[in-house]
Amino acid sequence: MPELRKDPILGRWVIISTERGGRPSSYGTVGARIAAKLCPFCAGKEDNTPPEILSYRDDDSEPNKPGWSLRVFPNKYPALVVEGSLDRQPHGLYDMMHGIGAHEVIVETPEHGRDMDQMEISELRDILWAYRERMVDLERDRRFKYILIFKNHGEAAGASLEHAHSQLIATPIIPKKVLEEIEGSRKYYEFKERCVYCDIIRQELSDQERVVRDYDSFLSIQPFAPRFPFETWILPKTHQSSYLEMSDHDYTLLAECVRDTLRRLKIALNDPPFNFVLHTRPIQKEHHEYYHWHIELIPKLTRVAGFEWGSGFYINPTPPEEAAEFLRGIDVEQMMGKEQNKPAEEKS
Amino acid sequence: MPELRKDPILGRWVIISTERGGRPSSYGTVGARIAAKLCPFCAGKEDNTPPEILSYRDDDSEPNKPGWSLRVFPNKYPALVVEGSLDRQPHGLYDMMHGIGAHEVIVETPEHGRDMDQMEISELRDILWAYRERMVDLERDRRFKYILIFKNHGEAAGASLEHAHSQLIATPIIPKKVLEEIEGSRKYYEFKERCVYCDIIRQELSDQERVVRDYDSFLSIQPFAPRFPFETWILPKTHQSSYLEMSDHDYTLLAECVRDTLRRLKIALNDPPFNFVLHTRPIQKEHHEYYHWHIELIPKLTRVAGFEWGSGFYINPTPPEEAAEFLRGIDVEQMMGKEQNKPAEEKS
Numbered sequence: 163m164p165e166l167r168k169d170p171i172l173g174r175w176v177i178i179s180t181e182r183g184g185r186p187s188s189y190g191t192v193g194a195r196i197a198a199k200l201c202p203f204c205a206g207k208e209d210n211t212p213p214e215i216l217s218y219r220d221d222d223s224e225p226n227k228p229g230w231s232l233r234v235f236p237n238k239y240p241a242l243v244v245e246g247s248l249d250r251q252p253h254g255l256y257d258m259m260h261g262i263g264a265h266e267v268i269v270e271t272p273e274h275g276r277d278m279d280q281m282e283i284s285e286l287r288d289i290l291w292a293y294r295e296r297m298v299d300l301e302r303d304r305r306f307k308y309i310l311i312f313k314n315h316g317e318a319a320g321a322s323l324e325h326a327h328s329q330l331i332a333t334p335i336i337p338k339k340v341l342e343e344i345e346g347s348r349k350y351y352e353f354k355e356r357c358v359y360c361d362i363i364r365q366e367l368s369d370q371e372r373v374v375r376d377y378d379s380f381l382s383i384q385p386f387a388p389r390f391p392f393e394t395w396i397l398p399k400t401h402q403s404s405y406l407e408m409s410d411h412d413y414t415l416l417a418e419c420v421r422d423t424l425r426r427l428k429i430a431l432n433d434p435p436f437n438f439v440l441h442t443r444p445i446q447k448e449h450h451e452y453y454h455w456h457i458e459l460i461p462k463l464t465r466v467a468g469f470e471w472g473s474g475f476y477i478n479p480t481p482p483e484e485a486a487e488f489l490r491g492i493d494v495e496q497m498m499g500k501e502q503n504k505p506a507e508e509k510s
Numbered sequence: 511m512p513e514l515r516k517d518p519i520l521g522r523w524v525i526i527s528t529e530r531g532g533r534p535s536s537y538g539t540v541g542a543r544i545a546a547k548l549c550p551f552c553a554g555k556e557d558n559t560p561p562e563i564l565s566y567r568d569d570d571s572e573p574n575k576p577g578w579s580l581r582v583f584p585n586k587y588p589a590l591v592v593e594g595s596l597d598r599q600p601h602g603l604y605d606m607m608h609g610i611g612a613h614e615v616i617v618e619t620p621e622h623g624r625d626m627d628q629m630e631i632s633e634l635r636d637i638l639w640a641y642r643e644r645m646v647d648l649e650r651d652r653r654f655k656y657i658l659i660f661k662n663h664g665e666a667a668g669a670s671l672e673h674a675h676s677q678l679i680a681t682p683i684i685p686k687k688v689l690e691e692i693e694g695s696r697k698y699y700e701f702k703e704r705c706v707y708c709d710i711i712r713q714e715l716s717d718q719e720r721v722v723r724d725y726d727s728f729l730s731i732q733p734f735a736p737r738f739p740f741e742t743w744i745l746p747k748t749h750q751s752s753y754l755e756m757s758d759h760d761y762t763l764l765a766e767c768v769r770d771t772l773r774r775l776k777i778a779l780n781d782p783p784f785n786f787v788l789h790t791r792p793i794q795k796e797h798h799e800y801y802h803w804h805i806e807l808i809p810k811l812t813r814v815a816g817f818e819w820g821s822g823f824y825i826n827p828t829p830p831e832e833a834a835e836f837l838r839g840i841d842v843e844q845m846m847g848k849e850q851n852k853p854a855e856e857k858s
Contacts, residue, residue: 165829167734167735168735169733169734169735170694170698170706170709170710170734170735171691171694171695171698171706171707172690172691172694173694174735174737174822174823174824175735175823176735176736176737176823176824176825176826177823177824177825177826178826178827178828178829178830179825179826179827180827180828180829241817241825253734254713254716254717255706255709255710255713256713256734256735308821310817310821310823312815312817314815318813319813319815320813320814320815321815329817331817333821333823335823337821337822337823338821338822338823339821339822339823340821340822342520342822343519343520346518346519346520346521347519350518350519358518358519358603359519361518361603362518362603365602365603365604368602369602385517386515386517386518386601386604387515387516387517387518387522387523387524387604388524389522389524437815437819439819458819460819465666465667465668466668466814467660467662467667467668467669467785469589469658469660469677469679471785471787471806471808473656473658473681473685473686473687473688474522474685474686474687474688474690475522475523475524475525475658475681475683475685475686475687476522476524476525477524477525477527477589478524478525478526478527479526479527479528480526480528481513481526481528482526
């Protein structure tokens with residue numbers, strides 16, 4: 163069973179998860195990527211994954227058979243496992259507990275090589291809706307404190323399979339970075355009695371220089387102090403602490419915003435590897451006044467080196483104002499039109 | 511001039527440094543590595559670097575000419591610049607200041623391709639002593655609050671030049687990660703009236719299972735809750751809050767400890783890329799009771815993906831007990847003997 167261990171100085175929990183491979187003798191060899199024809203996420207390969215938890219599929223199709231447009235199942239190599247109790251315990255001065263949690267895979271399309279930015283709005287909305295459905299279900303498990311949804315696109319961003327998918331991890335602790343965001347926004351609220359993210363939205367709409375695009379209900383910006391070049395945030399323009407507070411129609415608007423932003427990044431940076439992370443409040447509802455859910459998109463363009471690891475202090479060579487201007491200037495429809503008309507073999 | 515900008519939620523400062531390249535249109539192209547024969551850090555290429563600040567050299571040699579064994583000069587593409595005032599200022603709800611600081615390069619040897627683990631103890635001691643000399647000098651500048659020394663080995667760890675070198679950055683703020691370590695160790699001290707690192711050393715020496723090796727004056731361990739496989743810490747066994755508190759003889763003992771630990775990692779992991787980061791207390795001395803300086807060595811074996819960026823919660827597939835056992839079992843002298851006897855062309 164995986165273990166959760168706490169750093170006694172920083173209070174940072176880590177997952178020690180031997181189920182995922184990583185024996186000492188296995189480093190220094192290079193893992194081969196899985197060829198498309200062996201991809202376990204493609205339609206027809208349902209036997210290669212654990213049984214599905216949720217799927218959107220044709221009415222006359224059977225579970226764990228083809229006929230689906232989106233499929234959710236437990237990760238075959240989970241970082242945390244669902245069965246068991248936390249069993250918090252000391253180890254001398256250290257603290258640990260069992261690695262209890264959920265780790266699920268959301269396969270976004272049956273079609274290998276079809277990325278989020280190429281999908282119809284209805285397909286992208288289904289993905290965003292599936293996030294919601296899984297969160298609502300998992301929030302009922304009292305052992306969990308946080309649900310993190312993320313997506314790694316491209317090998318350099320940590321994706322081990324190229325077939326478009328997102329992941330969900332439900333954790334028995336609130337992760338450190340989330341706690342820091344909550345604490346920071348709580349302090350601002352105590353001082354100002356306003357949500358710091360709402361103030362950021364106001365200032366960005368007024369300054370305009372870091373806005374990528376102002377959409378219906380959502381705003382896409384380059385943050386004022388980005389760690390990475392082209393780090394992009396998507397925020398709901400009205401105050402919502404949780405992803406689950408959106409109206410039904412908002413999911414469609416968010417799909418439009420996400421697709422357009424991803425297209426801009428893809429064209430500007432030549433299909434960069436990226437991480438997509440949904441930041442929402444913990445399952446407990448007490449942070450609703452000052453926390454504001456958002457999405458962080460981080461293209462992987464630079465390497466994180468010793469300075470950053472040692473200090474938590476990032477060096478970013480690209481001012482966000484320049485990145486925003488560059489992204490604003492992209493003619494998405496014209497460029498995507500060209501891409502659609504390319505012969506198929508040039509596409510990927 | 512570079513800018514320092516503060517994230518309004520997390521309080522995290524970032525450096526926006528356009529001097530280092532990174533215009534929006536420059537991504538999507540791959541940078542070529544500099545060939546060894548063009549290396550600006552080799553003996554005879556002194557004209558290609560800014561004038562030296564410090565060097566260890568033959569008595570009859572001239573500054574900025576060959577004859578040196580170690581050389582320190584300002585980084586040609588500095589993340590922070592020495593001249594100017596901080597000029598703290600608001601920008602709406604945001605905070606910023608000028609990017610004032612020092613950014614220096616410590617070239618560890620005139621010989622291209624000679625790494626720390628291949629050096630004589632006296633050479634390695636000189637590097638550790640040069641760190642000390644530069645810290646003592648820069649601590650006199652009242653604008654600086656912290657001095658961070660680090661080393662990136664290998665391209666995947668962020669090294670843009672392969673010639674062995676370390677870097678020093680003096681910053682006008684205390685970096686976030688350092689503040690967190692200080693805050694964590696202060697809380698522990700308030701509760702226990704003991705240094706948490708001293709307690710860790712006691713427990714590790716008693717448990718033995720995470721010890722890589724117990725050296726004279728220093729201890730090399732795998733921490734209990736490592737973020738990364740084979741993350742290794744080197745700590746002085748007696749309480750010292752600053753790197754500058756070591757006795758003269760300790761620098762030799764540290765050189766022996768660092769070389770042996772690096773050799774074990776090199777043999778175990780097939781010359782992995784790694785980051786070496788010196789964690790010492792801020793220039794102000796008030797943290798001397800509870801902070802404990804140490805070195806963190808992080809081999810780059812896994813990719814940091816969306817989950818980690820989003821949560822600050824790390825998944826590590828290798829238990830530190832297994833990594834420590836593997837490193838303890840390496841016969842350094844026999845393996846390095848073999849390496850020394852290899853024909854030259856096989857060496858690198």
